[in-house]
Amino acid sequence: MAATDGSDPVVAVEDVTFAYGEKVAVEDVSLTIEDGDFLGLIGPNGSGKTTLLQLMLGLNRPDSGSVELFGEPASTFDAGERIGYVAQRSTDRGEAMPVTVREVVTMGRFAHAGRSRLTAEDHEAVTTALETVGIRSLGDRRISDLSGGQRQRAFIARALASEADLLALDEPTVGVDAESRDRFYGLLDDLNRRGITIILIEHDVGVLTKHVNKVACVNRTLYHHGDTVSFLESDALAEIYGPSHGILEHDHP
Amino acid sequence: MTERTDPPDDRADQGQELDHDDGHDSEPELDTRDSDPEADGGLNSDPTVSNPPSGHDRSPTTTATRPWRHRIEVAGIVATGLLAVAMIAFIVVDWLRMAPEWTLVPPYAGLLFDQFVVVGMWIDHFLGTNVFWLPSTWRAVATGVLIGVVAPLVGAFLVHRQMALIGETLAHAAFAGVAVGVIVIAVTGWTGSLLFVALVVSALVALGLQWLTTHTSSYGDVPIAIVLSGSFAVGTLLISWGREFAPISVDVEGFLFGSLAIVTADGARMMALLTVAVVAAVAVNYKQLLFITFDERAARVARLDVDLQNTLLVVLTAVVVVGAMQILGVILVAAMLVVPVATASQIATSFRETLSLSILFGQFSVLGGLTFSILASLPPGGSIVVVAIGFYLLAVVGSSRSTTAISMH
Numbered sequence: 001m002a003a004t005d006g007s008d009p010v011v012a013v014e015d016v017t018f019a020y021g022e023k024v025a026v027e028d029v030s031l032t033i034e035d036g037d038f039l040g041l042i043g044p045n046g047s048g049k050t051t052l053l054q055l056m057l058g059l060n061r062p063d064s065g066s067v068e069l070f071g072e073p074a075s076t077f078d079a080g081e082r083i084g085y086v087a088q089r090s091t092d093r094g095e096a097m098p099v100t101v102r103e104v105v106t107m108g109r110f111a112h113a114g115r116s117r118l119t120a121e122d123h124e125a126v127t128t129a130l131e132t133v134g135i136r137s138l139g140d141r142r143i144s145d146l147s148g149g150q151r152q153r154a155f156i157a158r159a160l161a162s163e164a165d166l167l168a169l170d171e172p173t174v175g176v177d178a179e180s181r182d183r184f185y186g187l188l189d190d191l192n193r194r195g196i197t198i199i200l201i202e203h204d205v206g207v208l209t210k211h212v213n214k215v216a217c218v219n220r221t222l223y224h225h226g227d228t229v230s231f232l233e234s235d236a237l238a239e240i241y242g243p244s245h246g247i248l249e250h251d252h253p
Numbered sequence: 254m255t256e257r258t259d260p261p262d263d264r265a266d267q268g269q270e271l272d273h274d275d276g277h278d279s280e281p282e283l284d285t286r287d288s289d290p291e292a293d294g295g296l297n298s299d300p301t302v303s304n305p306p307s308g309h310d311r312s313p314t315t316t317a318t319r320p321w322r323h324r325i326e327v328a329g330i331v332a333t334g335l336l337a338v339a340m341i342a343f344i345v346v347d348w349l350r351m352a353p354e355w356t357l358v359p360p361y362a363g364l365l366f367d368q369f370v371v372v373g374m375w376i377d378h379f380l381g382t383n384v385f386w387l388p389s390t391w392r393a394v395a396t397g398v399l400i401g402v403v404a405p406l407v408g409a410f411l412v413h414r415q416m417a418l419i420g421e422t423l424a425h426a427a428f429a430g431v432a433v434g435v436i437v438i439a440v441t442g443w444t445g446s447l448l449f450v451a452l453v454v455s456a457l458v459a460l461g462l463q464w465l466t467t468h469t470s471s472y473g474d475v476p477i478a479i480v481l482s483g484s485f486a487v488g489t490l491l492i493s494w495g496r497e498f499a500p501i502s503v504d505v506e507g508f509l510f511g512s513l514a515i516v517t518a519d520g521a522r523m524m525a526l527l528t529v530a531v532v533a534a535v536a537v538n539y540k541q542l543l544f545i546t547f548d549e550r551a552a553r554v555a556r557l558d559v560d561l562q563n564t565l566l567v568v569l570t571a572v573v574v575v576g577a578m579q580i581l582g583v584i585l586v587a588a589m590l591v592v593p594v595a596t597a598s599q600i601a602t603s604f605r606e607t608l609s610l611s612i613l614f615g616q617f618s619v620l621g622g623l624t625f626s627i628l629a630s631l632p633p634g635g636s637i638v639v640v641a642i643g644f645y646l647l648a649v650v651g652s653s654r655s656t657t658a659i660s661m662h
Contacts, residue, residue: 057554058554059550059553059554077556078556079556080554080555080556080557081555083554083555085550085551085554085555086551087548087550087551096413096598097413097546097547097598097604097607098597098598098601098602098603098604098606098607099543099547099603099604100602100603100604102603103543103603103604103605104547107540107543107544107547107548107551107552107555110540110541110544110552110555110557111555111556111557113540115537115538115540115541118540140602140603141602142602142603158551162555168554
């Protein structure tokens, strides 16, 4: 994967505040994500995790503060192929739309190709990405025919096909059975070892802390940001969820 | 008699020859790409030529698994392309007959035009009808064929973006546009086309609607419902008010329910132009439209210009709707955007296949519907829509996929 330019962090968030109308979702958050990090973003429902992630990716502009991606302001950053994003419940898409796995993964090349035709190289990148996540044989299947776990792999393959250095995943394993989920996280570990920076929002703190090497704990403001060990030793979790919570229940709709 | 036997033969020969050039001109996207796996099939299996210069979009396995089905689809699309090109040729020839004398074109165009009329006479002869020798029937059929290409083409993106009702809304806006046109023509004495005014008004409403939806929430049905009924209300007011001082008589019913008789040479020409424009725009923006249709957020993160593409899509819809309104009528025009796509989505595996099948079902519906409407002397809009829905029901019954898969909400 392409190295980041010089010593710029992958994501640099500085004093960011963002509100939906009156309701402040993210307040005074500052954090940096370095090249090669595997960051887990945790917090209760409605704590602004998704909002923060969308601010990082430049989908929303902060009301105040600044966000930089690879050393460039997120709002003007235009190397879209460097980021792979799997939105919350985005795998529900394609339920009604006939589209093959290969077509979905090929979308990862669109930011490279612009309006010109896809080249043999593009198709090769797609095949390689399908192989990496282990679903090459499913390429011609309609995506709605795949299981939840396989679909997640297809979405990851789309990010790999674009040769992204940053993978942003918003609760990717909602609705995926436990076994597929474990294998999916195994795949993320492999990708991270290859040097891809990953930001992951996940409800299950137990599963999350097994895989990530950094944790950011948010509930409107940032409660903790550091490596996983220091997070587990801190009382940030108790602070944001209340003392009785060890590991979260899956109460997401 | 000998003179008459020539033209049908001519056309058959021409059809075979055109196979590899003109078909590609009119539909660069669909024709070339869809026929590529076929054409490249041999090349791909040869390791020394594994990188043919023109892209091979599908892996050879696609063709290997269901070769006959794919082949039928390709043949159908090529045939549709040829038919569309022939119809555009007719419209162009029809238009060139009116070219200024100094261009020296009119006599030749007239000669060519007579050939179409002769073909029509033959069709009349075989079907026992008495309409196909009339240029006006040809214009209507040509317009219908082109509607059968562009409406499902744009509709495929709309349906899967869950924007199916945008078409209906813009058709109502176009009705207001017709009313505005009547008044503009009555007041200024301008001699332009009514449909052109409808096109402009519909496109402006499309832009307004796009602005509304980006500045409120997403594509909720509320702004759509408001604009739909609002523009129709304005249209009815303008038509009634215009009647008092505008001497021009407008076939309101024709615009509402569609009619073969309201297809003018002007309208057919506009349909030909907008077909070329729409097919070209979709071909150039296919990747962007597909990505945004499937996953708008991710497309935004990939830094595709989502707002621009959304605007393009609604404007294309406005353009298609105004063209299709002539035959289908304001009220039924949305069906042509939606029904063939719903039919195709029952069967297709890939999005590319959805596009091909949508256009094929659209074409079958138009040709079947027009035939029925001519034979039974009933309005074409209703006939086409009923045939289209017949195909849809067949596809639902014939495919195992759940019918609840497609929703407008």
